[in-house]
Amino acid sequence: MTDPVLVTHDICKSFGALQASRDISLDLRPGEIHALIGPNGAGKSTLIKQIAGGLRPDRGTVQFLGRDVTALDTAARARMGLARTFQISALAMEYTVLQNAVLGALGARGGVFRFFGNVLKDNDLRSAAEAALDRVGLSDQAGTVTGELSHGQRRLLEVAVALTLRPKAFLMDEPMAGLGADGSKRLTGFLDGLRDEAPILLVEHDMDAVFALADRISVLVYGQIIATGTAAEIRENPEVRKAYLGEEDQ
Amino acid sequence: MNRETIINLLIALGLIAVPLWAIWADEPFIITLATKVAILALAGVGLNIALGLGGLVSFGHAAFFGIGGYAMGILASHAQNYTPMMEWPLLIEGTKSMPVIWLVAVLASALAALLIGVLSLRTSGVYFIMITLAFGQMLYYFAISWPAYGGEDGLSIYVRNGFPGLNTLDPAQFLALCYAVLFVVLFLSSRLAKSAFGLALSGARQNEDRLRTVGIEPFRLRLVAFVISGAVTGLAGALYADLNRFVSPTMFSWHMSGEIMVFVILGGVARLFGPVAGAALFIVMEHLLGGISEYWQVFLGLTLLGVVLFARGGLIGTLAGRKVTHD
Ligand SMILES: Nc1ncnc2c1ncn2[C@@H]1O[C@H](COP(=O)(O)OP(=O)(O)OP(=O)(O)O)[C@@H](O)[C@H]1O
Ligand SMILES: [Mg+2]
Numbered sequence: 001m002t003d004p005v006l007v008t009h010d011i012c013k014s015f016g017a018l019q020a021s022r023d024i025s026l027d028l029r030p031g032e033i034h035a036l037i038g039p040n041g042a043g044k045s046t047l048i049k050q051i052a053g054g055l056r057p058d059r060g061t062v063q064f065l066g067r068d069v070t071a072l073d074t075a076a077r078a079r080m081g082l083a084r085t086f087q088i089s090a091l092a093m094e095y096t097v098l099q100n101a102v103l104g105a106l107g108a109r110g111g112v113f114r115f116f117g118n119v120l121k122d123n124d125l126r127s128a129a130e131a132a133l134d135r136v137g138l139s140d141q142a143g144t145v146t147g148e149l150s151h152g153q154r155r156l157l158e159v160a161v162a163l164t165l166r167p168k169a170f171l172m173d174e175p176m177a178g179l180g181a182d183g184s185k186r187l188t189g190f191l192d193g194l195r196d197e198a199p200i201l202l203v204e205h206d207m208d209a210v211f212a213l214a215d216r217i218s219v220l221v222y223g224q225i226i227a228t229g230t231a232a233e234i235r236e237n238p239e240v241r242k243a244y245l246g247e248e249d250q
Numbered sequence: 251m252n253r254e255t256i257i258n259l260l261i262a263l264g265l266i267a268v269p270l271w272a273i274w275a276d277e278p279f280i281i282t283l284a285t286k287v288a289i290l291a292l293a294g295v296g297l298n299i300a301l302g303l304g305g306l307v308s309f310g311h312a313a314f315f316g317i318g319g320y321a322m323g324i325l326a327s328h329a330q331n332y333t334p335m336m337e338w339p340l341l342i343e344g345t346k347s348m349p350v351i352w353l354v355a356v357l358a359s360a361l362a363a364l365l366i367g368v369l370s371l372r373t374s375g376v377y378f379i380m381i382t383l384a385f386g387q388m389l390y391y392f393a394i395s396w397p398a399y400g401g402e403d404g405l406s407i408y409v410r411n412g413f414p415g416l417n418t419l420d421p422a423q424f425l426a427l428c429y430a431v432l433f434v435v436l437f438l439s440s441r442l443a444k445s446a447f448g449l450a451l452s453g454a455r456q457n458e459d460r461l462r463t464v465g466i467e468p469f470r471l472r473l474v475a476f477v478i479s480g481a482v483t484g485l486a487g488a489l490y491a492d493l494n495r496f497v498s499p500t501m502f503s504w505h506m507s508g509e510i511m512v513f514v515i516l517g518g519v520a521r522l523f524g525p526v527a528g529a530a531l532f533i534v535m536e537h538l539l540g541g542i543s544e545y546w547q548v549f550l551g552l553t554l555l556g557v558v559l560f561a562r563g564g565l566i567g568t569l570a571g572r573k574v575t576h577d
Contacts, residue, residue, distance in 0.1 A: 054459070078465035090463065092456035094573075100460075103453050106446055107464025112471065114446040116438075122446070165464060 003066060004029045005169045005199055006082075011050055011060035013043075013223075020046040021057065022223040028169055033191065033200045035210045038220035039243075044203045045087050047220070048173050051201070052084045053077045065168060078107065081168030085158035085175055087203070093147035097138055097157055100146055101129035104164035132163040136190065151178035156187070170200040176209055188212055211235075219243070254570035258523040265429070265526070273422050281421045282493070283537065287530045288428040289489045294513035294525025295435055296482030301511070302520030303448055304475040305455030306371070310382030311510050313366065313389045314359040314480040316502035318487025320393065321355035323405040323497035330408060348413045348427075351488055359484020360477050367476035371469060383504055390502035404498025411492055418492075428489055432526075435482055440522050442478075451475050452520075483510065512550070516557055518564030520573065527565045 004027035013021040020043040028034050036044050049055040051062055053074035061070045069077050091100050105128040133139050136156045155175050176184045188209045204210050211231045218228040221243045234240055272280035293315055300306040328335045328344025336342040370381040394402050410418045418424045442448050454461045454468035461468050491497040517528025539546035561568045
């Protein structure tokens, strides 16, 4: 078996009395989509943040590409090839869609300290940005100011910017939210193919998408992973049904 | 050509037409005013790089303006008194040459911006405003209590410094020189805004998390922006001292920081010609309203309030509409 790309060891994080992460250990293997599901407030986004570097765990470690990255900041992890999309879009809202994508390509290539040439006329950056926009179907919107995009389009732009990084792993926090049925379906199809480029740790509330995509599913409840397994295993797991899926049936 | 470009061109034309008229009509005072506008605009162009592109609300840019001014004052006073600045370990003499003075002003204010930036850019919001203000005030009190260079009284330079090939004593030639500097810096600043650096810097202002997520650490970007910004304002300080043939601690005072910020806000934050329009409006108001009432700053205050409340893009924003960043 090949080594996992990303591993967390016993991550713990508390906000005051609230334990948002309790001894979370999971891994992400090459070529897979590993879905992380759980009720609202379970600590999914908090975990993503700790893996991405925006939040330091109280205890535990994060390993990426075989290296302990717990002490590295977000930018350093991103440069290693860890791409993230946010649950609440974090884009440069005054910029056009193209500018946001070029910014991603610039981060990936380096060379930020260039003060003279027009960055939008840099062919390498521009073609990387346009290719990424094209892949998520945002080419038509390239000239639109990001603040004017719909909620769903912003999620797609987040994915496009992540693509410009040519990452070794994706962390996606609810990329389907706000997309609508058609959009979700299209993005599901896209992510399905994306796993061959880099594995995806996918937080998602859309259960159809999760069961369609996930090679493995981990269920997070009150900061704790109560089960990890294939879609079939998770569906059958009594604890999961009680703690989580049961709620959906109500 | 978009609307903002047309407005910028009109402002540039106006800036050239008014003094041409003044030369023809022999109105030396207007020429001096136009020179002042150009120099103060340059100080604002410097601040606009930090404030407009970077979102760094520096309330201490008088520090760099003053350092530029004192670079001129100190070098020129040694030259006019025939006293070397330093004899040991190596002999350093003063100078009356503008290019050398500018170089020293730019380097000294860039160095100061580097130090102030390293210490203040870890903070943000009100703390950043307060720390930059504190550094400005520190230099102000230092200048007051430094007797070697005039202390509270400042330094007078008897003859304006020279520039190769020009007679800087002629107000029109000095004006042309200041315009040339302003337009070169405006050109460079317009390139900067569209460069890779500008894209990332302004991106960091809009969303820090976005920058980090694509692998760019905002701190270094901001530090470099702050250094460039301080250096430009420092260059303006050296020219301002040469215009007045005088430097004093007031160049360091927080009023000066506030005025530079007013130019930017009046004219339009992050607009290329914002500081130019703002400085021109400020000087015109100062002289038209200042002649009517010594409380002209009340009108300035009201105008500023109006801009902040109703015309966020300042004069340029109101005339040109929303900012176009895509091309
Ligand atoms: N910075 C913080 N300070 C204090 N509490 C926090 C902080 N961030 C998150 N929390 C709390 O931690 C818990 C987990 O939040 P988190 O956002 O990780 O949940 P989630 O599983 O992503 O939920 P959702 O499905 O709604 O996105 C919540 O109770 C939240 O209020
Ligand atoms: Mg969440």
